[in-house]
Structures are given as C-alpha cells and as structure tokens.
Amino acid sequence: GAVVSQHPSWVICKSGTSVKIECRSLDFQATTMFWYRQFPKQSLMLMATSNEGSKATYEQGVEKDKFLINHASLTLSTLTVTSAHPEDSSFYICSATSGEGYNEQFFGPGTRLTVL
Amino acid sequence: KNQVEQSPQSLIILEGKNCTLQCNYTVSPFSNLRWYKQDTGRGPVSLTIMTFSENTKSNGRYTATLDADTKQSSLHITASQLSDSASYICVVSGAGFQKLVFGTGTRLLVSP
Numbered sequence: 001g002a003v004v005s006q007h008p009s010w011v012i013c014k015s016g017t018s019v020k021i022e023c024r025s026l027d028f029q030a031t032t033m034f035w036y037r038q039f040p041k042q043s044l045m046l047m048a049t050s051n052e053g054s055k056a057t058y059e060q061g062v063e064k065d066k067f068l069i070n071h072a073s074l075t076l077s078t079l080t081v082t083s084a085h086p087e088d089s090s091f092y093i094c095s096a097t098s099g100e101g102y103n104e105q106f107f108g109p110g111t112r113l114t115v116l
Numbered sequence: 117k118n119q120v121e122q123s124p125q126s127l128i129i130l131e132g133k134n135c136t137l138q139c140n141y142t143v144s145p146f147s148n149l150r151w152y153k154q155d156t157g158r159g160p161v162s163l164t165i166m167t168f169s170e171n172t173k174s175n176g177r178y179t180a181t182l183d184a185d186t187k188q189s190s191l192h193i194t195a196s197q198l199s200d201s202a203s204y205i206c207v208v209s210g211a212g213f214q215k216l217v218f219g220t221g222t223r224l225l226v227s228p
Binding site for chain 1: 150152157161219
C-alpha cells in the first residue's frame with residue numbers, strides 16, 4: 001500500500017511553454033501533498049505544501065505565479081510550471097501523507113523536466 | 117536552526133562488505149527520524165522510521181540506530197550488494213509541524 005505515482009516520468013519542452021505534472025495517491029486519501037525540487041547531487045528542497053481544497057503554501061523564494069499547484073481532490077495534485085525556462089530544468093518529486101500514524105510522507109517516483 | 121547533517125558525503129565499498137552511515141540532527145522538538153534510499157532518477161523509498169523511544173530498527177540488511185540524547189543516528193548496511201548503490205537520506209520530522217528536514221545524503225557506490 002501507500003503508493004504515489006507521478007506523470008509524466010520525464011518531459012522535454014521548449015522555453016516559454018507550460019508543463020503540468022500530476023501526482024496521485026493510488027491507494028489512500030492524501031490530506032496533504034508536498035512538491036519538492038531536486039538539483040543534481042543535492043537533497044530535496046520543499047517548494048510548497050498543499051491541502052485538499054485550499055491554496056498551497058509556498059516556501060520562501062518559490063514563485064507561486066510560476067509554479068501553480070492545484071490539489072483538487074484527496075488523490076490528485078498537479079504542479080504546473082508556467083513559462084518554463086532552462087533554469088527550471090530539474091527533478092520534481094511529490095509526496096503525500098494521509099495524516100495518520102507517523103504522518104509519514106510517501107514519495108512519488110519523480111518527474112525529470114528538461115527545458116530547452 | 118533545524119538541521120540534519122550526514123557523513124560521509126560519499127562512500128565506495130566492495131561488494132559484500134559492511135558500512136555505516138552517520139546522521140546528526142538539531143531538530144527540536146523531535147518526532148521521528150527516517151532513512152530513505154534514493155536511486156538515481158527515482159523518488160526516495162523509506163527504509164526505516166524511528167520515534168523518540170526506539171533505539172534500533174531493522175529492515176532486512178539495513179539496521180538503523182537512534183540516540184535521541186546525543187541526536188545521532190546511523191544506518192548500517194550488512195553484506196552490501198551492487199543494488200545498494202544509491203543515495204541514502206536521513207530525514208527528521210519535528211513534533212507539531214509537517215515539514216521534514218532533509219539531510220544532504222550520502223552517496224554510496226558498491227563496487228564489484
């Protein structure tokens with residue numbers, strides 16, 4: 001149990017276009033989902049926290065108008081990178097928690113975004 | 117400031133050998149500590165999770181220890197295999213808040 005999926009697993013886009021990444025909790029209801037970004041040889045950096053039905057909370061330095069997060073249901077959150085630029089190229093990982101027990105976060109497999 | 121530091125940054129060992137990875141944290145108040153394995157280009161996968169009252173927890177060839185007094189944890193890998201080559205991340209959860217504090221990870225390479 002506790003499986004989180006992401007789609008797509010990788011995407012290449014042109015500079016200036018927008019890209020949507022989906023994160024789904026497959027076998028549990030995720031009260032909270034998190035979006036992380038990871039650059040090569042670095043650890044995960046939290047971008048934003050989203051609760052179902054409410055606005056996401058962004059970390060300092062993360063542009064909310066550039067990284068649009070929608071958590072429309074208890075099993076789906078989306079991250080849209082708007083007007084992507086090469087510096088947005090990174091590995092984006094989502095995680096989800098049901099809020100029970102250890103409040104453990106279950107991570108998705110990640111999405112590799114390359115902006116040309 | 118809540119921080120998690122890991123050592124060594126990278127490690128190369130021969131297949132079949134054991135190794136120990138270290139994690140020191142300053143997160144307070146403390147809730148739990150997790151060790152994750154992250155293969156290149158993949159999301160982190162949980163290995164162990166320990167609360168304040170737990171000193172050790174095993175998951176197959178992985179054994180984690182926790183000393184909440186000194187705020188230190190270790191991950192011991194026994195009889196390493198080539199598939200153990202990955203980054204190992206120590207993550208601490210503070211009591212009362214959702215955000216996790218990530219260590220920078222230890223990159224392990226198991227050589228044949």
